[in-house]
Amino acid sequence: MEHSVATIIDTASGKMKDDEESNDKMICDSEPVVYQLVRVEGDGRLVPATDDEVMEVEQLLEDKKSELTSVKAVGHDEQCLSNEVFSNKFHISGTVQSGNADNSRKLNARLEEERLLLSGESLNCSPKCMAMEDPTSDRSNTSKACIDKHEPENPSRERAESSPELNSIHIVEVGTIEACSGPTNKAATSRSSISESCSSLLPDFSILRGEICLDDFSIRELQEAFRATFGRQTSVKDKLWLKRRIAMGLTNSCHVPTARFTIKDNKIILSDLKEPARLQQSMIEAESLSMDIHATNVSPRDIKNCLNNQMEFQQVSGKRLRVLPSNDDVKDENIQMEQCAAKRMRKPTKRYIEELSELETRECTAKSYYCVNSEQSQFTSKAQIMPFHDGGTHIRLSSTRHESLRGFSFQVPFVLRARRGQPRKNLMALMEYHPNAISSIVKTAVMIPVLEEDKENGSSSRETRSVPVQILNTNLSYVKIVAGEEGVEMDCGTLNCEELDPEPKKLDGIGDTACDNVPKQPAAKANVRRKHHRAWTLCEIRKLVDGVAKYGAGRWSEIRRLSFASYSYRTSVDLKDKWRNLLRASLVQCPTEKEANNYRKQTSIPIPASILSQVRELAKLHAQTEIKVSPRKSAGHGSSTVHREGSGFI
DNA sequence: CTTAGGG
DNA sequence: CCCTAAG
Structure with a gap:
């Protein structure tokens, strides 16, 4: 009491x-x-x-x-x-x-x-x-x-x-x-x-x-x-x-x-x-x-x-x-x-x-x-x-x-x-x-x-x-x-x-390259994270891909820290989720064909083929590296996405 | 706290 | 995106 x-x-x-x-x-x-x-x-x-x-x-x-x-x-x-x-x-x-x-x-x-x-x-x-x-x-x-x-x-x-x-x-x-x-x-x-x-x-x-x-x-x-x-x-x-x-x-x-x-x-x-x-x-x-x-x-x-x-x-x-x-x-x-x-x-x-x-x-x-x-x-x-x-x-x-x-x-x-x-x-x-x-x-x-x-x-x-x-x-x-x-x-x-607006709409724009590397919003706004949905912008996706390329998939917190410093509303989990989605997207597209088709049925933001291909590359790469390092282990607990991807391509 | 995964 | 289980 x-x-x-x-x-x-x-x-x-x-x-x-x-x-x-x-x-x-x-x-x-x-x-x-x-x-x-x-x-x-x-x-x-x-x-x-x-x-x-x-x-x-x-x-x-x-x-x-x-x-x-x-x-x-x-x-x-x-x-x-x-x-x-x-x-x-x-x-x-x-x-x-x-x-x-x-x-x-x-x-x-x-x-x-x-x-x-x-x-x-x-x-x-x-x-x-x-x-x-x-x-x-x-x-x-x-x-x-x-x-x-x-x-x-x-x-x-x-x-x-x-x-x-x-x-x-x-x-x-x-x-x-x-x-x-x-x-x-x-x-x-x-x-x-x-x-x-x-x-x-x-x-x-x-x-x-x-x-x-x-x-x-x-x-x-x-x-x-x-x-x-x-x-x-x-x-x-x-x-x-x-x-x-x-x-x-x-x-x-x-x-x-x-x-x-x-x-x-x-x-x-x-x-x-x-x-x-x-x-x-x-x-x-x-x-x-x-x-x-x-x-x-x-x-x-x-x-x-x-x-x-x-x-x-x-x-x-x-x-x-x-x-x-x-x-x-x-x-x-x-x-x-x-x-x-x-x-x-x-x-x-x-x-x-x-x-x-x-x-x-x-x-x-x-x-x-x-x-x-x-x-x-x-x-x-x-x-x-x-x-x-x-x-x-x-x-x-x-x-x-x-x-x-x-x-x-x-x-x-x-x-x-x-x-x-x-x-x-x-x-x-x-x-x-x-x-x-x-x-x-x-x-x-x-x-x-x-x-x-x-x-x-x-x-x-x-x-x-x-x-x-x-x-x-x-x-x-x-x-x-x-x-x-x-x-x-x-x-x-x-x-x-x-x-006060933590998130200017412009961020949502597609192909907003300008946003790259520019911490547009002060940290102050960072905290105000929208709960439910925040569309990923192209530049964010790029950053993510870059981050994965640099630091490797799975090092989400690191990627977040280093590449998403200006997007504090993205958590490592978000990055992970997004990456997962990207992988899926890339997989789906890969078999069929790429590029031009992208824009069609994409519900949300059309992801440029270039990015998807990058994702695929990375996925492949990571799969390989993981396997190299410890094939069994990676198979066991490697990120499923990577694993899947890897198995698919290797 | 960070990740991985399922929902 | 959310939530949680697991390191």
Whole structure:
């Protein structure tokens, strides 16, 4: 069981109607928040943190305080960006005020309690379990009341009016404890009450309103969210399960890598949607309301005070809800869920994961990124941020995925997956291209949502990293990346799609000799390898043939290194496969006739006869050499292609 | 990690 | 291209 202790902070979002709204204003409007320290059990249940854990958290908080200052400084500049960057959709309310008088003020941020409500047949998490009541906390009652208020027993019931403050948006934000820069917190008094202890520790903790509502997600969306959250795929179709896991993942995500204690700060707000509408929405769609985390209260004042804090890492994901969801959608989802419920445990194949990943990459037109430090970000409703539209080959930089759902977009934490190559390098390379262009700076929060387990598993072929960079503007004005654990900071200037496009189409051209020997694409793009298909260009084929001629068939890694340095997307395996194909092609053609015929039935790229003949030559040659060296042995395990070829010709 | 092979 | 078994 993971003994992660997480604090969830929900922030109440003020309604942000206009971009102009000042941060403060927004904050003021926010609703109170309730926090609770919880531990996630192995089975996914949330269990109230024990006193010891609370203490631990407290310590962590103290340790982190020192780090805050740096963060603050950065945040300041960027504050203005938020509006531009998040152009239309979102505003991040989480703000950090650079040190000012407010810092000294104590925030009464109270971490009170987090309630998880499960709809009817919740599985592991029974309402009882989830309800964390802290007897000592005087607020518990209030919070509960609030919660109850928000959580209708009957999901279908419309509650929009009743709790305007709730945002249907689902957000996941994470803020590290650093956010609480408050003057200091004394060591924890040994308070049994979590909320009390937390509050004492985090005097100036800024809070915004946020919620995690997964109710509206379809199974697939939930799965994606799951993947984004945990960095791994799930085939589970059970909504409740997914919701629960996601909620937990979100809860824990921020602290996992670095500290045990993290605070999630939320703030994603739908500018357009009125809370009631959203609430309604969520309620309506909450056919299976498994878990809701609501923020409960924090006075506006407190929130305001809290702004001083910076969150080193913050992640926000928001989902926009339709004002009026169509029932059909809901039904469909339900049906789907029902149908699939049975197959929950099947482990997804890597391929499946990849494909899904790709899919989502395409889906998400934009990746938004927010900056932790930006004063405030607000998500506005309209335009979608559309960034790279490169059919599936774009670089995935975002830590937050932008999804479109029923015409609304939302974001979820996104784990960057670069199949081959090193993401970080990529980022660096990108940065190098635009070192100076600093039109606007957006500070992005870097999250490391990946679970520890994931880290360990790095060995597996795919690299899964939570890199965490997000680019927000469609125009990609500027991205400042702050790497999480490594503490790497990078800035990148203006980026445009072309630059980001890892693979210029021209490569696909035939007979592109010019490409030979010219590393056209910077290594940066190399990492972004397209998963499924990438046509081999003539020049690549030539290089391959050359490489085989030089180094010999079978020395794929060497060939790749030496001859395909500029085509990093070709792996040694790819070379091998291609060679195999070439051999086949050459064989097929050889007997019959060559040349002119080539062009006919070639499905893909017509391979020039010259190349085919070369291939044949090489094949023959290798076959001979192998046989020479050790006839038997080669026959036994020599590459089949060569062997076949050889036998045919010899 | 690299190769070889099957899918 | 993907995936995996084998060195």
